[in-house]
Amino acid sequence: MGSARAIVGTEQTSNRGGLTIPVKEEPIPFHRAAFDEAEVSAVSEVVRSGWLTMGAKSFEFEKQFQEYIGAKHAISLCSGTAALHLALVAIGLRAGDEVLVPTTTFTATAEVVTYCGARPVLVDVDPLTMNLDPQDAARRITPRTKAIIPVHFAGQPCDMEEISRLAQHHNLNVIEDAAHSLPASYRGKRVGTISPMTAFSFYATKTLATGEGGMVTTDDDAFAAHIRRLRLHGISRDAWKRYTNEGTWYYEVEEAGYKYNFTDLQAALGLVQLSKCDALTEARRRIAERYSEAFADVIGLEAPRVQEDRTSAWHLYVLRLQPDRLNISRDKFIDALRERGIGVSVHFIPLHLHPFYRSAYGYRPGDLPNAEREYQRCLSLPLFPTMTNGEIERVIAAVTEVASIHQL
DSSP: OOOOOOOOTTEEEEEETTEEEEEEOOOBOSOOOOOOHHHHHHHHHHHHHTOOBSSHHHHHHHHHHHHHHTOSEEEEESOHHHHHHHHHHHTTOOTTOEEEEESSSOTHHHHHHHHTTOEEEEEOBOTTTOSBOHHHHHHTOOTTEEEEOOBOGGGOOOOHHHHHHHHHHHTOEEEEEOTTOTTOEETTEETTSSSSEEEEEOBTTSSSOOBSOEEEEESOHHHHHHHHHHTBTTBOTTGGGGGSTTOOSOOOBOSOOOBOOOBHHHHHHHHHHHHTHHHHHHHHHHHHHHHHHHHTTOTTEEOOOOOTTEEOOOSOEEEEEOGGGBSSOHHHHHHHHHHTTBOOBOOOOOGGGSHHHHHHHOOOTTSSHHHHHHHTTEEEEOOOTTOOHHHHHHHHHHHHHHHHHTBO
């Protein structure tokens, strides 16, 4: 039997004047932004400058990001979704084409395929890592397949060697969805330098947060130039300068583009966050290791495992229950944790179970069994760099108590 440290709700007690008084503990949120006065000061500086949209700060952030990753180009965008979309436009994706996408991901990974009139073909996952299964992907390739988007789930990179081999054999474009994986590495190579294009997200909960925002990294000059043009209405490269002393009112629209540019307000946050990136990653790794150590011998729990040839960014800590060893469902387990003041989430409901993908493409429950099985037993625990040791131990105590109470 796993050990349990009993807790009662989220209350502690204090002794005042000989009386024992319950003290309500604050709930532990699923996520808390790792911002401090450095971010506040950086944003204030931009506001005082009078230049709020894409400008010098945005380009400085791109420069520092590409140097941090080790890529030749980094193109900032308004979201990770925009990054994926423009990467697909850059490869020339057309109506009627198909793109392989794991079903265990956020909908953005697949919906951008539909922006181009193409079809997202959902792929099952490897039950160990919950990443895209290259063997299942191979079975779903047709003459219409033009690209594959591996998603580095929870921060652990996919098996990029096998995916790259598959893509080369079938002449497919590889666009990595690295929304979870800054910074992560695969066989000594940092994510963002492995494939022709990689898309990052800087959403509020991500490992580098600017509220909203994204980036494409690439070593391909043509891809980079095309995405830079597309992000600002398809107008000539330096049109953003037209309201500065350096610029001119004259510009040319070279193709139909999008309003996907980054802003200097976001870049101010991004520059500070990037300077902390290694420290924030180390903090998440420490928390993840403490969780895994604590849950290792608890019956009914399965901690995430990182493959030896890669490092994880630990964007998420996805704990999995063992249904044959517990008499409680995943949903009830989550309810029990929330009653104890622990913020919990689930990543992700497989796309093929959502109404849109079922009605638009005919997917049904049972189509992608590995993803369904892992979804039904997974939950994501709080994992953010500013967690205190007390909060970490409260999470561990709550999870261990619920599992121990419900062991078969």
